[in-house]
């Protein structure tokens with residue numbers, strides 16, 4: 001680090017669990033990018049945008065609860081971010097803020113070996129992460145069944161992306177090939193919770209949990225016992241982070257380097 005080193009940030013609240021600095025700082029070193037990422041936890045988006053513009057910050061990873069509240073401060077938004085209505089990445093170029101959504105890339109990366117076309121997907125949750133999942137599933141030709149604690153929020157997604165809203169009591173009536181948890185249920189410190197009863201798991205299913213804890217979530221542990229294929233949230237986290245670094249640096253990150261990132265992240 002020197003006085004030329006570019007400051008990058010991850011912003012959100014709270015941020016105790018953020019692994020973005022670890023992933024970014026590792027890749028910056030490997031790619032000889034003179035930048036460092038720090039975490040800045042604040043509740044007010046206005047204050048955070050002030051910091052981004054003042055220093056200025058080059059790349060900002062945007063996480064909960066700011067993925068939507070930052071939109072009015074952006075100068076340019078890429079098409080996917082517009083379609084989803086949320087950004088997780090802001091790049092500051094000549095005092096203009098460009099917004100992107102690489103959560104989609106993370107979901108694509110995590111589900112790269114899972115067939116989706118004409119398959120039925122049970123989507124748990126209807127927040128920002130669920131929007132990105134719905135966008136990807138629809139683009140890939142899958143059919144969505146929405147299940148959310150608050151029905152009104154599932155309605156918004158259904159109007160935007162199509163599919164069908166179901167109730168918990170109707171779960172037994174449907175067959176789903178893929179189950180995706182896009183709620184925060186199961187996240188530390190509530191690792192004992194699961195968003196879906198284990199009686200709904202089948203060996204032909206794939207279960208993907210966007211939650212990333214050090215250990216597999218209860219949802220994934222129970223799905224595995226039932227013989228289903230499981231994919232953890234760390235895959236999505238790596239996919240979205242790698243894409244952020246690619247957008248920022250204009251460089252392609254090799255499979256070999258991705259394997260190193262995976263090793264680094266699994267050891268922490």
Ligand code: ATR
Pocket residue numbers: 064067124125126127128129130148149150153182183184185
């Ligand atoms: P993110 O941007 O990570 O998706 P979010 O927008 O706050 O975060 O969305 C969190 C999702 O988890 C929501 O769908 C929320 O359900 P509600 O729409 O009813 O709020 C869901 N969620 C969070 N805690 C939950 C819980 N204890 N039980 C069921 N669903 C929960």
